[in-house]
Amino acid sequence: MTKRLKNETFWKLIELKIGGNRLIELPCSIGKLSNLQVIDLSCTKLKLLPNTFEKLQNLNSIDYSNNALDYFPASILKLTNLTELYLQHNHITELPDEISALKKLCIFNISYNRIKK
Numbered sequence: 001m002t003k004r005l006k007n008e009t010f011w012k013l014i015e016l017k018i019g020g021n022r023l024i025e026l027p028c029s030i031g032k033l034s035n036l037q038v039i040d041l042s043c044t045k046l047k048l049l050p051n052t053f054e055k056l057q058n059l060n061s062i063d064y065s066n067n068a069l070d071y072f073p074a075s076i077l078k079l080t081n082l083t084e085l086y087l088q089h090n091h092i093t094e095l096p097d098e099i100s101a102l103k104k105l106c107i108f109n110i111s112y113n114r115i116k117k
Contacts, residue, residue: 011035019043019063031055042066042086054078065089065109072096080104088112 014035019042026041031052038061046067054075061084062076069090076085077098084107092113102108 014038016040026050026053028052034058037061039063049073049075051075057081060084060104062086072099077101083107085109 011032012035013033015038016033016036017038017040019040021044023041023044023046026046026049028050029052030050031054033056035058036056037058039056039059040063042063043066046064047069053073056079058081059079060081062079062082063084063086064073065086066089069087069092072087072092072095074096076082077096078101080101081104082102083104085102085105086107086109088109088111090113092110093116095110095115
């Protein structure tokens with residue numbers, strides 16, 4: 001995937017669906033996809049998002065369901081244009097107070113996690 005993201009053709013993407021693969025990490029160059037509005041990372045092996053993920057300010061939908069996330073990804077908190085966030089079927093135990101910064105969020109699925117607080 002890293003080789004493909006080096007191709008400038010991908011910089012114009014508005015939707016990226018890579019769910020159901022055995023990805024263990026995303027390249028830092030993902031942050032260069034500034035037009036990206038929708039990303040599907042469901043059913044992968046991703047546990048972490050690169051720091052550059054927070055640069056995806058046009059994202060309005062993230063599907064990060066059915067993974068092995070132990071905590072809520074901090075970089076998502078900086079994506080203030082999000083309207084849909086799917087984190088169901090992970091291992092998240094608590095939600096950060098800063099989640100209130102996601103003021104445009106209309107759909108938030110956090111079912112089937114381990115939320116205690």
